Amino acid sequence: MTQPLEIRKKQYKKLVDEIKPRPPLVRNTVGAFIFGGLIALIGQFLLNFFQGQGLSVNDAGAATSSTLVFLAALFTGLGIYDEIAKYGGAGTIVPINGFANSMVSPAMEYRTEGFVLGVGARLFTIAGPVLVFGILSAWLVALLYHFFR
Amino acid sequence: MVALKKIGAQTRWFQNPPVILACATIVGEKEGMGPLGHTFDKIITDSHYHEKSWEKAEQRMLQEAMQMAVERAGLSLKDIDFMLAGDLLNQIISANYTARNLEVPFIGLYGACATLYESMALGAMLIDGGFAEYVLIGACSHYATAERQYRFPVEQGVQRPLYAQWTVTGAAGMVLARQGPGPVITHATIGKVVDLGQQDPMNMGAAMAPAAADTIMYHFVDTGRTTDYYDLVVTGDLGTYGKELAQRILINNGYDITSCFADCGVLIYAPEQDAHAGGSGCACSAVVTCGYLLQEIQKGHYRHVLGIGTGALLSPCSSLQGENIPGIAHAVVIEAG
Amino acid sequence: MIFLKAFVIGGLFCVVAQLLIDLTTHKVTPAHILVGYVVGGVVLSAFGLYQPLIDWAGAGATVPITGFGHLLAQGAIQGVEQKGILGAFSGGVAAVATGISAAVIFGYLAAIFFKPKG
Numbered sequence: 001m002t003q004p005l006e007i008r009k010k011q012y013k014k015l016v017d018e019i020k021p022r023p024p025l026v027r028n029t030v031g032a033f034i035f036g037g038l039i040a041l042i043g044q045f046l047l048n049f050f051q052g053q054g055l056s057v058n059d060a061g062a063a064t065s066s067t068l069v070f071l072a073a074l075f076t077g078l079g080i081y082d083e084i085a086k087y088g089g090a091g092t093i094v095p096i097n098g099f100a101n102s103m104v105s106p107a108m109e110y111r112t113e114g115f116v117l118g119v120g121a122r123l124f125t126i127a128g129p130v131l132v133f134g135i136l137s138a139w140l141v142a143l144l145y146h147f148f149r
Numbered sequence: 150m151v152a153l154k155k156i157g158a159q160t161r162w163f164q165n166p167p168v169i170l171a172c173a174t175i176v177g178e179k180e181g182m183g184p185l186g187h188t189f190d191k192i193i194t195d196s197h198y199h200e201k202s203w204e205k206a207e208q209r210m211l212q213e214a215m216q217m218a219v220e221r222a223g224l225s226l227k228d229i230d231f232m233l234a235g236d237l238l239n240q241i242i243s244a245n246y247t248a249r250n251l252e253v254p255f256i257g258l259y260g261a262c263a264t265l266y267e268s269m270a271l272g273a274m275l276i277d278g279g280f281a282e283y284v285l286i287g288a289c290s291h292y293a294t295a296e297r298q299y300r301f302p303v304e305q306g307v308q309r310p311l312y313a314q315w316t317v318t319g320a321a322g323m324v325l326a327r328q329g330p331g332p333v334i335t336h337a338t339i340g341k342v343v344d345l346g347q348q349d350p351m352n353m354g355a356a357m358a359p360a361a362a363d364t365i366m367y368h369f370v371d372t373g374r375t376t377d378y379y380d381l382v383v384t385g386d387l388g389t390y391g392k393e394l395a396q397r398i399l400i401n402n403g404y405d406i407t408s409c410f411a412d413c414g415v416l417i418y419a420p421e422q423d424a425h426a427g428g429s430g431c432a433c434s435a436v437v438t439c440g441y442l443l444q445e446i447q448k449g450h451y452r453h454v455l456g457i458g459t460g461a462l463l464s465p466c467s468s469l470q471g472e473n474i475p476g477i478a479h480a481v482v483i484e485a486g
Numbered sequence: 487m488i489f490l491k492a493f494v495i496g497g498l499f500c501v502v503a504q505l506l507i508d509l510t511t512h513k514v515t516p517a518h519i520l521v522g523y524v525v526g527g528v529v530l531s532a533f534g535l536y537q538p539l540i541d542w543a544g545a546g547a548t549v550p551i552t553g554f555g556h557l558l559a560q561g562a563i564q565g566v567e568q569k570g571i572l573g574a575f576s577g578g579v580a581a582v583a584t585g586i587s588a589a590v591i592f593g594y595l596a597a598i599f600f601k602p603k604g
Contacts, residue, residue, distance in 0.1 A: 008345060009345050009346040012345040012346070012359060012398075013345075013346060015394060015397060015398075016347070016352075016355045016394065019390050019393050019394055019397070020312055020352065020355070020390060021310075021311040021312055021390065023310060023311065023508040024311075025505075025508055025509075028308070028504050028508055029501050029504050029505065029508075031504075032497070032500040032501050032503065032504035033497035033498070033500060033501050034497065035500065036496050036497045036498075036499060036500025036501070036550070037492075037493035037494065037496050037497030037500075037546075038493070039496060039549060040492045040493055040495065040496020040497070040545050040546045040549045040550070041489055041492055041493045041496070041545075043492065043496070043545030043546075043548065043549035044488060044489050044492040044493075044544050044545035044546070045489075046545075047544060047545050047548070061548050061553075061557075062584035062585065063584075064545065064548070064549070065548075065549075065554075065584065065585045065588065066584055066585065066588035068549065069585065069588045069589050069592055070588065070592045073589075073592035073593055073595070073596040074592075074596065076304050076596060076600075077596040077597075077599065077600030078600065079304060079600075079602070079603035081304060081306050082303065082304050082305060082306050082307070084306065085305075085306025085307065085308065086308060086309075088306070089308045089500075089504050089507070090500045090501075090503035090504035090506075090507055090519065091497070091500040091504070092306045093306060093500075093503060093516045093519055093520065094499050094500045094503045094519065094520075094523060094550045094551055094552075095496070095500070095549045095550055095551070096549055096550070096551055096553070096554060096585065098306065098516070098520065098551065099520060099551055099554070099589065100589050100592065100593060101304075101305060101306050102305060102516060102517070102520065103589055103590075103593040104304070104592075104593045104596045104597060105301075105302040105303075105304040105305035105306075105602075106297075106302045106305070107593055107594065107596075107597035108302075108304060108596060108597040108600055108601075108602050109293075109297050109302045109303070109304065109602050110297075111597055111598070111601075112201060112202040112203075112204075119594060119597045119598070120594075123590060123593050123594065123597070125517075126516070126517045126520060127589065129517060129520075129521050130517075130520045130521050130524050130551070131586070133521045133524060133525050134521075134524040134525065134528065134554065134555055134558050134578075134582075135558065135578055135579060137524075137525045137528040137529070137555070137558075137559075138528050138555070138558035138559045138561070138562040138578035139562055139574050139575065139578060141528055141529075141531075141532040141559050141562060141563065142559070142562030142563050142565060142566045142573070142574035142577065142578065143566075143571070143574050144532075145532075145562075145563050145566055146566045146570065146571055146574060196603070196604035197601075197604070203604060292604065293602070293604040301515075301516075302602075303602065303603075303604055304602050304603070305516070306516075307515075307516055308507070310512075348512070349511075349512040350512065351512055352512070
């Protein structure tokens, strides 16, 4: 108790790291692999289906993303998505439907704060940064391509 | 002129120990299904409690718990000299709106999850200081309102780490009186804000444990009591790992309370309830103290209890700015009446 | 065969993200993962590495959010080819317009029609 604060902080950090439970790495990565893989598998089925309907490769891809996004919005609304995510971990974040979940979940909860500043604004809590950095980096890449091709 | 009722550095003793006249608790479904479910007065199964928003539900729980406590004390709201309450939401809205509806002179408090114990200590001081006959205190929290304010929306797919705690949905009210039947508050040790550099908003136990240990140690030093004086030393919401951390710090400093140490956050949920390290939130220490603990004291199972409310002073804003999460802890001695 | 490849690659993208979450500090949140993956997709695509992966693994590479970055980058590059510098501004978003609109529309509808359970 009488030691300088910096030393106490260091000692305490060591103690916290010692006692803190490690994440169940094997279970988590297996979960992420299976759920992420399954979603990609569903995506592949959809892709094949839409291409079979005569859509071009690009259009079939867009239709597949839209379908996955729709399913994610539905599952989030029904309150199932977070239950799946408990087991799927990153397997439910990385696929395009994770993006949709990150839009629906805050928008739904902030419905009580109105349509404009509640739903409208909160749809982009996480989607906003994703679009900002995605658009910015794609623009940069295209600019470099323009000048240095 | 020295303060007459001050002993040591941080502790106050009460000349005429204020009485805990009555208590009332309301909890959510998950808490109701936990091992302490039978000790609560009312269990609500709808997380919205028939209100439009979770915030309104939380406020309603607090108001009902406080009204129930006043009724049980055989009083009416007019008898109450002060209402002391707080919660976790920005600008302590649950407490503010409850005070608006109850129309009682109100002192709003924020002590994070230590709010109930902060209220008990201050309420006891108001009574023993001769400023009040009856003081109504209370605290509340709600899983959904706290999660969306401090962390992530509840429907977002986020894996909770094993050391994460579950914010208790519930509210408790308590009436303190100058005299009457019931357990009494004999001492209060007001804690300092302790910051040992924790930054993880998911690991509240680690943020609070140093403050809890600090307050417990000062309590023993100030009162000159030894650890075996108490049947039970119970912290608010350190959770499994925070409790372990506090225990280690105390042992390193020569205080071994292992045999009588408990934590409300560990008590409130069963391991299979998927709450990970246990409960947290204002309601955690509030409903366990006002429910289980006081019932055990009244049954005579415990005679000398040292209760420590623990709070993590987390703000989403400062957390994003890279600030640490400091902790606070206030201790109150409850003795069987 | 394409199904197995999609499963494995789609799964592996998620395993990497899971390790990033579990093995780094608490500061890596799902938002950081999503942002990092989109930018990562843009960069991989710029170096011409992402299209071969899609050719090999199909939805295993298009369904992860990195595929969204790839579409953005390829759209912007094609925009430059068609319209010069102006295309760098218009091409990216045009290529992902369907996905963004779907997310906004379905997201809005879900937020309106469902009440969160808590």
